[in-house]
C-alpha cells in the first residue's frame with residue numbers, strides 16, 4: 001500500500017475503460033489495482049492495446065465481487081447497459097464505492113429506463129441511492145456519495161449548454177431543440193456496419209431519430225433545473241471522426257437579450273468551474289479544441305430576428321462525456337480538488 005485510493009475497472013477492455021486507464025495511471029491520488037474483463041480473464045491487458053505495452057503489465061481478471069472487495073476501494077463500471085443494474089447493488093452491498101459510466105442508474109424512474117433502453121431497470125432503492133454526477137450542476141450531491149451515475153456523453157454537452165438559461169428563466173422550456181453530432185468512438189470498440197470506414201468516411205447520417213435513449217436523461221436534468229417538466233426535440237448524427245461531440249441547441253428567449261448578456265450569464269453560472277469555458281461574443285468552439293481533455297467549451301449567439309438563442313457546446317465524448325467526468329466525480333466524491341489528475345491541455349491539432 002502506498003496510500004493511494006485503489007480502483008478497479010470493469011469493462012476495462014472497452015473505449016471508456018481504456019480512457020479511464022489513461023487517466024488513472026497518472027492520477028496522483030489513485031491507482032489501478034484490477035483491470036477486469038467478462039470474456040478474456042487471464043490475458044495480458046496490453047495484448048489488446050499495444051499502445052500500453054510496458055506501461056500496463058497487468059493481466060485481466062474475471063468479475064468477482066469478493067476479489068474486488070479485497071483489492072479495491074472504488075469500482076468503475078464501463079460496461080454495456082444492463083450490467084450495472086445487476087452488479088452495482090452487489091458491489092455497494094459489499095461496501096465498495098461505485099462509479100457507473102453506463103446509463104443504468106441515470107434515470108430515476110425505472111419505467112422510463114425500460115421504455116428507452118429496453119432493459120429491466122435496477123432496483124428502485126439503488127436508483128434512489130445513485131447520485132447523478134453532472135459535476136458543474138449537481139456536484140454538491142456527489143461529495144461523500146458512494147454510488148454515482150456518470151452522465152451520458154450527449155446529455156453532458158447538451159445540459160451544460162442549456163442549464164444556465166433555464167435556471168434563470170431566460171428561455172421558454174417548451175421550445176428547446178438540440179441537434180447533436182458525434183464521432184464513432186461514441187459507439188464503443190465493438191464492430192458495427194455503420195462504423196466501417198467505407199460506410200462513414202465522407203458521409204454523415206442521423207440516427208435514433210426521436211428515440212435516442214439520452215432524450216429522457218436530458219429532460220430529467222432540464223426539468224430539475226427549470227422546476228417544471230421539460231420535453232425537447234433531440235436528434236443525433238454520426239460524423240466521420242474518432243472523438244468529439246458538438247451540440248447545437250435552440251430555444252426561444254423569454255425576453256430580448258443581447259449576446260453580451262447571454263455570455264455573461266454563462267460566465268457567471270460557471271464561475272470557478274475549471275472545466276467549462278465560455279467563448280467570447282461571436283466565437284464558437286470546435287471539437288478539436290477539447291480533444292483528449294475534460295473541457296466543455298460553449299459559444300452562444302442571440303438571433304434578434306427570431307427571438308431565439310443558439311448555444312454550441314463541445315466535449316470529447318470519451319473524456320467529459322465518459323472517463324474524464326467519471327474521474328472528476330471520483331475527485332468530488334473523495335473531497336479532492338475536482339481537477340486532480342485531469343489538469344492537462346487538449347491534444348492539438
Ligand SMILES: NC(=O)C1=CN([C@@H]2O[C@H](COP(=O)(O)OP(=O)(O)OC[C@H]3O[C@@H](n4cnc5c(N)ncnc54)[C@H](OP(=O)(O)O)[C@@H]3O)[C@@H](O)[C@H]2O)C=CC1
Nearest residue numbers: 011013014015016037038039078079102186188189317322
Ligand atoms: N464510448 C463513449 O463515448 C461513451 C460510452 N458510455 C457508456 O460507457 C459504457 C462503455 O462504453 P464503451 O467503452 O464505449 O463500450 P465498449 O463496447 O468499447 O466496451 C464495453 C466493455 O464492456 C465489457 N463487457 C461486455 N459485456 C459485459 C458483461 N456482460 N459484463 C461485464 N463487462 C462486459 C466488454 O469487455 P469484456 O468482454 O472484456 O468484458 C467491453 O470491452 C457503455 O454503457 C456506454 O454506453 C458513456 C459515455 C460515452
Ligand SMILES: CC(=O)N[C@@H](CCC(=O)OP(=O)(O)O)C(=O)O
Nearest residue numbers: 101102103152153182184186187
Ligand atoms: C455513436 C454512438 O452510437 N453513440 C452512442 C452514445 C451513447 C453512449 O455512449 O451510451 P450512454 O447511453 O451510456 O451514454 C449513442 O448514440 O447511443
